[in-house]
Amino acid sequence: MICYNRRMEKKTSLEDIVSLCKRRGFIYQGSEVYGGLAGTWDYGPLGVELKRRIMQAWWKFFVESRDDMYGVDAAIIMNPKTWVASGHVATFADPLVEDLVTKKRYRADHLLKDAGENADGLKPEDLNKLIKEKNIKSPDGNALSEVRMFNMMFSTNVGPIASDESVAYLRPETAQGIFTNYRNVVDSLYPSLPFGIAQQGKAFRNEISPRDFVFRSREFEQMEIEYFVHPEKWQEPFEALLADIYEFLELMGLPKDKVHELEVTDADRAHYSKRTIDIEFDYPIGREELMGLAYRTDFDLKNIQRESGKNMEYVVKGTSEKFVPHVIEPSFGVERLVMAVLCSSYREDEVNGDKRVVLGLPENLAPYRFAVAPLLKNKPELVAKAREVYEVLREKYSNVAWDDNGNIGKRYRRQDEIGTPHCIVVDFTTLKDGTVTVRDRDTTEQTRVQLSEL
Ligand code: GAP
Secondary structure, eight states: OOOOEEEOOOOOOHHHHHHHHHHTTSEEETTGGGTOOTTOEEEOHHHHHHHHHHHHHHHIIIIITOSSEEEOOOOSEEOTHHHHHTTHHHHOEEEEEEBTTTOOEEEHHHHHHHTTOOOTTOOHHHHHHHHHHTTOOOTTSOOBOOOEEEEOOOEEEOSSOOSGGGEEEEOSOSHHHHHTTHHHHHHHHOOOSSEEEEEEEEEEOOOSSOBTGGGBOSEEEEEEEEEEEOTTOOHHHHHHHHHHHHHHHHHTTOOGGGEEEEEOOTTTSOTTOSEEEEEEEEETTEEEEEEEEEEEETHHHHHHHHHHOOOOOEEOTTSSOEEOOEEEEEEEEHHHHHHHHHHHHEEEEEETTEEEEEEOOOTTTOSOSEEEEESOTTOHHHHHHHHHHHHHHHHHOSOEEEOOSSOHHHHHHHHHHHTOSEEEEEOHHHHHHSEEEEEETTTOOEEEEEGGGO
16 A cells, blocks of 8 residues: 655644643543642553653663662652752742732733743843833733742641641752752762752742743652762763653653754852753743753752761761762653654654654654554454464553554554554454554554564
8 A cells, every 4th residue: 555644734722732631541631520620630551651661761861771879759748848948938939910990910020021021030120120111011901910939839837736836848859859869878878979969840939920820830850860069070060961861761752953952141050959851842832841950059968967966077088078969850750851852752743644743752652652453343264363462562662552442544543543553453364374464653654564573
């Protein structure tokens, strides 16, 4: 069969991605059955596979394949002193304004950005000035309140009595679970400097206006490394980690021309950072931050040392040299990576005059590596043979789909949409000569392959 593939010129929109995710069971709105809960998202059967593969690939690349990395999995609710020491209680806040009529709340810097003004790093008084100068209104056209800072940490109470003493926070970053375990890891594994501690897990931020699908959520996952270095030797590992980040993003299938590096200016850097590079990606919503690489100095370990009274110094083996190590932090948001992978894989083609949606996921990330199908569902001999092939493949690759729903064309379209690289079809010829049809997702080419060679 000759297939005519034509890449369509349509630009991928966020709606295309959201709709595919819902239609095919990748990502649903959180608590949808009750009308949803803003800023929360649930991964469906396909999404959970994609997300896990991304997280596993990260762990393998940054932790398992290196001698200088150690993993931890710390508690989400930590001693509240953690967030006092880290500066989050005092400064982890976004500028909030209220629509004076509807009482809806917005992020002041986002409203300014939407109006084409750069508000990065501005203090509340400067934001107020700019809002007045530019006559910025709420999206409903109403006047806005003065800007006030809103702390983004979710608080809760630990134990049966809710009081000021029992207040704790859901962690807003996984990083602090690493810093607070630095001493434990050093004392139990005696790693040589430089070394890193890595963690993957949930983080929570009470975003004023969660938006753009999973891009800005209130509950999300991070994959972070704190890489501990000699105070005078941070530049070289900083550059090396930056190169590793690019290599990893290539593994994720992100096109190089959609990935950009932004040297964050003094005014825009987080309070703890002496140098930050944001890696940005061209999402359908525009060029936005995907992840960051920050030189955090000894800010965190020194804070912990001061607040806890415990010594955070590292003693260089075989010498009397000791110091509080400095830290380089690559920080990935899983949802932003999932979204970048989905956006860069999504395309619409035409095959023999039929439109199709294809998710051109890298093979190692696809929820299913193969789909196995009998040509006809109502021929027991074909079904039995296809089942045999399915079981053999499943033993080798756990992620194999069985698909006997609808005609073969429909099955191909469905597998294309969820990114399955190969469909294997068992037909009457299979029963005669032991060959199957292997159909390629990207080219739609079909080849006959001996079962023994599969
Ligand atoms: N430990 C450093 C830290 O947390 P950050 O820039 O605030 O730095 C790191 O966050 C990454 O976490 C971001 O680059 C982004 O990928 C992800 N992230 C942050 N806030 C997010 C949100 N509300 N929703 C989804 N991902 C988010």
